[in-house]
Amino acid sequence: MSAPSDNRVEFRGVKLKFGDKVVLDGVDFSVAAQEVLVILGLSGGGKSTLLNILLGLLKPDAGAVLFKGEDMTTLPRPQLNRARTRMGMVYQTAALLSSMTVRENIALPLRELTEKNAGEIADIVDQKLALVDLAEAGDKLPSELSGGMQKRAGLARALALDPELVLFDEPSAGLDPINGKLIDDLIIRLRERQQVTSIVVTHEMDSAFAVATRMAFLHEGKIILDAAPDAFLTSDIPIVRKFLSVYSNREAHRA
Template sequence: MSKVIIEFKNVHKSFNGLPVHNGINLSILEGEIMSLLGGSGSGKSVLLKELIGLMKPDKGDIMVFGKNVTKMGEDELIQLREHVGMLFQGAALFDSLTVFENIAYPLREHLQLTEGEIRVRVAEKLQLVGLGGIENKMPAELSGGMKKRVGLARAIATEPDIILYDEPTTGLDPMTAQRINELIIELQKKLGVTTIVVTHDLHCVKTVSNRIAMLHEGKIIIVGTWKELATSKIPIVKDFISGTICE
């Protein structure tokens, strides 16, 4: 049986007195793709930020590799982030840096590699995302889908144990979105990583997920496979899956 790598325990978070998380409990297993589903403002992206220590919950614990993120100081958080890759919304590339320099950035920050080793690693990761040979291009020369894939190459550059995807298919045409979905699955299989996908894209959820957790009114209201969500009798789940609730 797979072991638990990430665990949210009774996590609460409010902004200006408005609760976003009201007792989140969720366990994520080693090597699985867990999708977080929910409407806008349901706190999906906030969970990712809490997981890597960019935000602290008001109450509760977040365990990663058996260690409590909420109790970590900055040095410990830096060590944790070396094991976590994140694809941000919009890819969040540095506009003034080449593709090579964007992907090399976390390698220089976190790993003691020679320039030769960095070049090999960058080329290897670009090949993995299907963009070999574009090291010298600038972000402005790339399409939206290419930016996402470069962002993904950067996320996996340090060879992390966990990859976090924040709305990976938002703003992409259907063919490019499908390519990103395929990459999420390929990377999980090739690298054996534990994966969290935050999205409201039902096709993405259905395609990539081993399990899905749905957030509503500050809580996880269901955890299961796509089939289990699609056949759920919970009204809010039925409405979301059927598209009655729109973003």
């Protein structure tokens, strides 16, 4: 047994292959309570895979993935399901159920996983709809919403159970700047007002720097830089420099 820690999340030596392809080659990082860790990396590098492992949806070939000290890779099903109710996931695609209204989509985890009555559930759904600025859209089907609205509905669903940890996979990809900022502000607000811990995967650098308390760069199966956001702007690791150069150039123009 290792020493107990305050970390909400810990990846220790996590390895995963799909067929012959090594996707994760010994991933180590941790996330303390109330941090917003932004994970950066090239497309196809394994970021969504990391989130799926943390949710217990994918089993790694090796390593441990602790959520509040419990190893999600070995936890028996009932405890795994209980741990999952403490996490919210905002999927890269909104992943709403198409035959249900937005309201029903958000209510689903509350109906399935809590003892709350219909009135209590309706109140929570209203509150979450308002939080993502979708108060008017509750009775629509996902297909009647724009992509950005679907994304916000997915976020409302992820927050339905008031999770302690929220995983965001590209939360602002494809959104206009106003909707993107709405989501950034929500991530910041969740941390400041509700002590939520978050892991955010994003390629949007403005958003990354707006929300991150720390950043980690996943490359060729490993975390090659794990540091405060400022350290990313001054890093001399070639791939990190290249990744951030577009953003840094733009910042320089603004200065």
